[in-house]
Amino acid sequence: xxxxxxxxxxxxxxxxxxxxxxxxxxxxxxxxxxxxxxxxxxxxxxxxxxxxxxxxxxxxxxxxxxxxxxxxxxxxxxxxxxxxxxxxxxxxxxxxxxxxxxxxxxxxxxxxxxxxxxxxxxxxxxxxxxxxxxxxxxxxxxxxxxxxxxxxxxxxxxxxxxxxxxxxxxxxxxxxxxxxxx
Numbered sequence: 001x002x003x004x005x006x007x008x009x010x011x012x013x014x015x016x017x018x019x020x021x022x023x024x025x026x027x028x029x030x031x032x033x034x035x036x037x038x039x040x041x042x043x044x045x046x047x048x049x050x051x052x053x054x055x056x057x058x059x060x061x062x063x064x065x066x067x068x069x070x071x072x073x074x075x076x077x078x079x080x081x082x083x084x085x086x087x088x089x090x091x092x093x094x095x096x097x098x099x100x101x102x103x104x105x106x107x108x109x110x111x112x113x114x115x116x117x118x119x120x121x122x123x124x125x126x127x128x129x130x131x132x133x134x135x136x137x138x139x140x141x142x143x144x145x146x147x148x149x150x151x152x153x154x155x156x157x158x159x160x161x162x163x164x165x166x167x168x169x170x171x172x173x174x175x176x177x178x179x180x181x182x
Contacts, residue, residue, distance in 0.1 A: 004029055004038045004040075007031035007033065007034060007036045008036070009031065009034050009036045010031060010033050010034045010036070012031050012032065012033040012034070014029040014030065014031055014036075014038060015029070015030065015031075015032055016028070016029060016030075017029075017030040017032065019037075028040070040116065042111070042113075042116050042117055042118045043078065043116065043117050043118070044078070044079050044085070044117070044118050044120055045076055045077070045078060045079075045112070045115075045117045045118065045119050045120070046076060046077055046078070046079055046085055046088045046089040046092055046119075046120050046121075046122070047074045047075070047076045047089070047119050047120070047121040047122070047153075047154045047157055048074055048075045048076070048089050048092065048093050048121070048122050048123075048124040049074055049107065049121065049122070049123050049124065049157060049158055049161045050074075050075055050093060050097065050099065050124050050126050051123065051124070051125050051126070051144075052099070052126060052127060052141065053102065053125050053126065053127045054127040054128070055141055057144065058141040058142060058143060058144075059141070059142045059143075059144055059147055060075070060097065060099070060126075060130065060139055060140075060141055061073060061074065061139065061140055061142060061147070062074075062075060062096070062097070062132065062136045062137075062138070062139040062140075063136065063137045063138050063139070064135065064136060064137065065134065065135055065136060065137040066135075067137075071150075072139070072140055073150075073154055074121070074154045074157065074158060075089075075092060075093055075096050075097060075124075076092070076119075076154065077089075077091075077092035077095070077096065079120075085106075085120050085122075086104045086122070089101075089104060089120075089122045089124060090104055090124070093124055093126055095133055096132065096133045096135060096136055097126075097130050097131070097132060097133075097136075097139070098128055098129060098130060098131040098132075099126035099127065099128045099130060100126055100127055100128045101124045101125070101126045102125050102126065102127065103123075103124065103125035104122050104123075104124050105122060105123045105124075106120075106121075106122055107121040107122055107123050107157050107160050107161055107164075108121055108156075108157060108160055109121070110153040110154075110156050110157060111153065112152065112153035112154075114152075117153070119153035119154055119157065121153075121154065121157030121160075123161050123164075144162060144165055144167055145167055147162065147169075148170050148171070148172050149162070149169045149170065149171045149172070150171065150172055151171055151172075151173075155171070159171070
């Protein structure tokens with residue numbers, strides 16, 4: 001769901017308005033005053049399976065500082081205007097871990113509809129001393145055969161990388177959402 005409430009062009013409150021589009025009648029957040037449409041397109045998010053060449057090929061997984069649970073995941077970040085996805089993930093790995101990427105190879109693209117994102121995932125071979133940005137609380141190094149994947153966008157990217165190394169991925173079961181109080 002979008003967080004847009006007001007038109008960025010004229011400040012009128014947006015409303016769900018149905019209009020005819022190429023695919024037929026479609027309801028979207030639109031401005032009733034100036035006809036602005038908030039398309040709410042997915043955001044491209046970059047992800048890296050970071051293989052540390054100076055750590056015997058171990059995989060670095062990190063825990064976001066904002067997460068209350070102890071899950072470790074891939075290094076991720078938003079692509080910035082004016083950069084290629086490859087340059088973006090190289091920058092993110094450096095900013096978040098201080099590691100220097102020596103190789104960046106596309107693993108694939110996955111949807112992450114729950115967050116309205118498209119995950120563009122890479123296998124990044126990197127080296128150096130890990131120094132985490134304030135965004136990350138901690139990290140762990142794993143042998144590729146020890147990694148357990150999760151059933152969501154970046155977890156599928158990790159599974160793809162494991163398969164490329166001849167390792168059958170194992171998946172954890174994510175806890176289901178708590179039932180609502182209503």
